[in-house]
Amino acid sequence: MTGETALLGRTLRGYRVCARGNAMEHIISVTVENKFGVLSRVAGLFSGRGFNIESLSVAPTLDPSMSQMTIVTSGDERIVEQIVKQLNKLIDVIKVVDLNESDFVSRETALIKVHTKAEDRAEALRIADIFRANVIDSTPSTYTIEVTGDPKKLEAIINLLQPLGIKELIRTGRVAIAREAIRPAVSQPKKLARE
Amino acid sequence: MKLTGSEILIECLKAEGVKTIFALPGGVVLKIFDMLHQQKDIEVVLTRHEQGAGHMAEGYAKATGKAGVCLVTSGPGMTNVITALADAYMDSVPLVCISGQVSTSLIGNDAFQEADNIGLSRPCTKYNFLVKDVNDLATTIKEAFYIATTGRPGPVLVDIPKDVSMAKAEFTYPSSVAIRGYNPTYEGNKWQIKQAAEAIMKAKKPILYVGGGVVFSQAAKELLELAEMTQIPVDMTLMGLGAFPGEHPLSMGMMGMHGTYCANMAVHYSDLVIAVGARFDDRVTGKVSEFCPFAKVIHIDIDPTSIRKNIHVDIPIVGDCKAVLRELNQILRATVNGNQKDLRKPWWNQIREWQQAHPLAYQQDPDGAIKPQHVVKRLYELTKDRDPIVATDVGQHQMWTAQYFKLARPNRWLTSGGLGTMGFGLPAAMGAQAAFRDRLVLCVAGDGSIQMNMQEMATAVVSKLPVKVIILNNRFHGMVRQWQDLFYEGRYASSYLETTPDFVKLAEAYGAVGLRASKLGDLDAVLKEAVSTEKPVIVDVPTYPFENCYPMIPAGGCNHEMILEDPPELKQRMAGGPSVGSDENKDTILTA
Ligand SMILES: Cc1cc2nc3c(=O)[nH]c(=O)nc-3n(C[C@H](O)[C@H](O)[C@H](O)COP(=O)(O)OP(=O)(O)OC[C@H]3O[C@@H](n4cnc5c(N)ncnc54)[C@H](O)[C@@H]3O)c2cc1C
Numbered sequence: 001m002t003g004e005t006a007l008l009g010r011t012l013r014g015y016r017v018c019a020r021g022n023a024m025e026h027i028i029s030v031t032v033e034n035k036f037g038v039l040s041r042v043a044g045l046f047s048g049r050g051f052n053i054e055s056l057s058v059a060p061t062l063d064p065s066m067s068q069m070t071i072v073t074s075g076d077e078r079i080v081e082q083i084v085k086q087l088n089k090l091i092d093v094i095k096v097v098d099l100n101e102s103d104f105v106s107r108e109t110a111l112i113k114v115h116t117k118a119e120d121r122a123e124a125l126r127i128a129d130i131f132r133a134n135v136i137d138s139t140p141s142t143y144t145i146e147v148t149g150d151p152k153k154l155e156a157i158i159n160l161l162q163p164l165g166i167k168e169l170i171r172t173g174r175v176a177i178a179r180e181a182i183r184p185a186v187s188q189p190k191k192l193a194r195e
Numbered sequence: 196m197k198l199t200g201s202e203i204l205i206e207c208l209k210a211e212g213v214k215t216i217f218a219l220p221g222g223v224v225l226k227i228f229d230m231l232h233q234q235k236d237i238e239v240v241l242t243r244h245e246q247g248a249g250h251m252a253e254g255y256a257k258a259t260g261k262a263g264v265c266l267v268t269s270g271p272g273m274t275n276v277i278t279a280l281a282d283a284y285m286d287s288v289p290l291v292c293i294s295g296q297v298s299t300s301l302i303g304n305d306a307f308q309e310a311d312n313i314g315l316s317r318p319c320t321k322y323n324f325l326v327k328d329v330n331d332l333a334t335t336i337k338e339a340f341y342i343a344t345t346g347r348p349g350p351v352l353v354d355i356p357k358d359v360s361m362a363k364a365e366f367t368y369p370s371s372v373a374i375r376g377y378n379p380t381y382e383g384n385k386w387q388i389k390q391a392a393e394a395i396m397k398a399k400k401p402i403l404y405v406g407g408g409v410v411f412s413q414a415a416k417e418l419l420e421l422a423e424m425t426q427i428p429v430d431m432t433l434m435g436l437g438a439f440p441g442e443h444p445l446s447m448g449m450m451g452m453h454g455t456y457c458a459n460m461a462v463h464y465s466d467l468v469i470a471v472g473a474r475f476d477d478r479v480t481g482k483v484s485e486f487c488p489f490a491k492v493i494h495i496d497i498d499p500t501s502i503r504k505n506i507h508v509d510i511p512i513v514g515d516c517k518a519v520l521r522e523l524n525q526i527l528r529a530t531v532n533g534n535q536k537d538l539r540k541p542w543w544n545q546i547r548e549w550q551q552a553h554p555l556a557y558q559q560d561p562d563g564a565i566k567p568q569h570v571v572k573r574l575y576e577l578t579k580d581r582d583p584i585v586a587t588d589v590g591q592h593q594m595w596t597a598q599y600f601k602l603a604r605p606n607r608w609l610t611s612g613g614l615g616t617m618g619f620g621l622p623a624a625m626g627a628q629a630a631f632r633d634r635l636v637l638c639v640a641g642d643g644s645i646q647m648n649m650q651e652m653a654t655a656v657v658s659k660l661p662v663k664v665i666i667l668n669n670r671f672h673g674m675v676r677q678w679q680d681l682f683y684e685g686r687y688a689s690s691y692l693e694t695t696p697d698f699v700k701l702a703e704a705y706g707a708v709g710l711r712a713s714k715l716g717d718l719d720a721v722l723k724e725a726v727s728t729e730k731p732v733i734v735d736v737p738t739y740p741f742e743n744c745y746p747m748i749p750a751g752g753c754n755h756e757m758i759l760e761d762p763p764e765l766k767q768r769m770a771g772g773p774s775v776g777s778d779e780n781k782d783t784i785l786t787a
């Protein structure tokens with residue numbers, strides 16, 4: 001067809017499908033109604049659409065009618081955009097923040113129960129000390145160590161304790177919060193209390 | 196004064212303007228039915244299966260634009276209605292489904308006919324509620340209707356335990372709702388709309404790609420204005436049919452897998468795709484990576500998740516079609532200058548060329564068998580003046596109806612697109628008929644699909660819903676057979692139905708009218724008789740069994756690479772007579 005070939009004169013314009021980039025870890029903070037069944041709606045969304053959940057933590061907020069979820073997930077840009085939009089679409093979801101869009105701090109706590117033979121007990125304590133971890137329970141043959149930090153720190157202490165023999169390990173999953181933007185100290189004149 | 200939960204429910208439905216509900220009783224909802232029985236404002240259509248109730252509510256909703264309501268019992272009543280909920284969810288149909296539940300004290304105990312209604316329906320509803328306290332009932336119903344009908348519409352389930360339906364509470368219907376996590380966006384971003392207007396003014400080969408969203412937002416008038424003002428051709432999705440007049444010179448008809456040649460060529464070669472209330476379904480895009488490769492894309496949709504889900508979008512506009520198109524038209528009215536017809540001449544020349552090269556077509560059978568397309572075409576020509584509502588089942592007959600029944604207005608088209616639910620047609624048609632008792636409501640059905648909800652003929656007769664069902668009887672799961680002929684070397688695995696009931700006798704057994712058009716020459720007379728009969732009618736039309744639906748874009752293929760007729764290998768095989776089993780061949784099927 002003549003017209004058709006004439007139209008083909010143009011070059012293909014870039015990509016059509018949203019580019020499938022590299023999967024990146026994202027921490028998403030979700031404020032939800034503190035209601036029965038909300039967790040299953042969020043979990044169902046992730047499983048139903050094949051999104052990853054690496055960890056999920058939920059706890060009440062200052063306002064008892066809301067809960068805060070921190071979800072660690074991964075995906076390329078397009079998937080994470082869908083995750084954020086799909087979460088927003090849930091009626092019980094009040095607010096969604098992809099923390100990766102700004103600076104944030106995140107922490108995780110692990111409780112590690114280590115077997116301790118008599119000769120290892122001092123070593124266990126030394127390791128705990130290096131990581132500013134606390135011993136929160138102790139029996140003649142075990143210590144339970146509580147450690148908080150970013151995932152790298154947790155991996156590191158776990159690696160060091162492993163040779164002593166880890167009996168049980170429980171991790172909370174990560175929680176995260178956005179960093180407040182830092183303002184230059186001078187530009188913010190202190191407000192008078194009465195103003 | 197205090198009312199029981201059942202009375203409160205009924206008062207709420209009345210306050211929402213509900214005139215008809217589709218329902219089937221059971222133990223835990225007896226109190227609700229008892230109260231319904233004692234009032235006159237709401238008509239109860241007793242269906243024969245809960246799936247039927249769900250699809251009727253869908254048909255009612257699609258034809259009226261209001262929420263459809265169905266009422267089912269716990270356990271099996273609930274599981275039976277799931278298909279309809281999933282269907283409504285996929286096609287964004289506003290529905291409120293009330294389900295009965297065992298008493299609150301028994302929940303979780305594996306009580307008789309207990310099912311986890313909330314868990315079962317969660318993935319196929321927009322939202323669902325379990326009402327644990329009768330004091331929450333009125334607010335819940337208000338919220339259910341609000342959520343079902345606003346934003347992107349969808350089904351909402353309200354699960355009412357038996358004790359809640361009996362308990363008493365003070366009744367006041369809330370006048371407003373506030374749900375802090377739910378605030379649909381209606382007005383589009385003005386800056387984005389301006390960008391869209393500029394892109395439209397610059398485009399040389401623009402195309403409108405319009406979908407179900409235009410129907411939901413009642414934006415047909417705004418769409419017509421936009422298309423006429425800018426002289427942009429209009430492609431419709433299956434769900435968008437009726438959003439733009441099918442006979443309008445700017446209409447390209449349906450696009451996608453079984454869309455018209457020109458609709459698919461136009462979208463493939465366009466330089467600007469303006470998607471309005473459509474969701475880039477894979478039946479439309481074909482191979483996504485090569486969908487409209489030369490175009491910028493504008494996407495107007497009320498649901499942010501629809502945007503950039505499947506395809507990159509250059510100008511996203513989140514908002515209601517009507518509001519956005521109004522704003523867009525206003526900008527364009529001020530900017531459009533010169534004669535758009537002249538401006539678009541090269542594009543239209545190209546489009547007319549495509550239209551003439553491969554219009555929708557079929558050949559009459561040399562041996563006089565009735566061609567299915569011909570039935571739809573005649574049905575259309577014989578009834579179009581009556582502005583009928585048309586329902587379909589799922590399969591080849593659905594695609595032929597989409598191609599040949601050129602709807603002039605929205606809310607006349609009841610079809611299952613996203614889920615593709617066989618058995619949708621008859622109950623959906625009945626739901627629309629219940630809303631509009633005096634209108635002509637047609638259902639083009641398949642001999643396979645109709646048997647999935649045939650039992651509702653009893654409802655049609657008893658509840659006086661005089662729908663006209665035209666069965667395109669090819670004795671096959673025709674759509675399946677077509678794929679087998681094209682991609683499985685003609686091995687008809689479980690697609691040949693071998694025997695179907697005598698649909699004429701079946702109609703009569705139900706107390707409806709049964710007619711048959713056995714010869715091409717009888718067709719018009721039989722169709723005319725059917726549409727002038729006052730009772731429900733089934734017309735059995737034996738059609739040529741091996742007809743295939745074209746154009747066709749094979750799954751995963753590109754939009755400009757359509758199959759337009761039986762490929763040579765298939766023609767050759769058919770000439771030799773295909774085998775359907777050890778002792779069956781083409782001739783025995785034709786004479787059976
Ligand atoms: C056998 C079979 C064959 C099929 N073949 C084809 C085919 O050839 N061509 C075809 O097109 N389809 C075909 N389909 C249907 C297909 O599967 C999809 O259902 C259909 O393409 C979706 O249509 P749509 O994009 O208009 O979306 P819909 O499902 O109608 O969705 C509507 C969109 O509009 C949005 N919306 C809703 N309300 C508003 C509002 N007020 N304002 C703005 N936006 C709104 C929604 O968010 C959604 O994104 C076929 C189905 C079957 C069963």
Ligand SMILES: Cc1ncc(C[n+]2csc(CCOP(=O)(O)OP(=O)(O)O)c2C)c(N)n1
Pocket residue numbers: 588589590591592593614615616617640641642643644645667669671672673674675
């Ligand atoms: C409930 C359900 N089961 C199976 C299918 C798969 N399917 C799609 S079309 C079709 C055949 C439909 O046959 P019929 O109703 O006779 O229509 P025809 O294609 O012959 O016109 C089947 C089995 C479906 N869409 N829905």
Ligand SMILES: [Mg+2]
Pocket residue numbers: 590641642643667668669670671672673
């Ligand atoms: Mg059939």
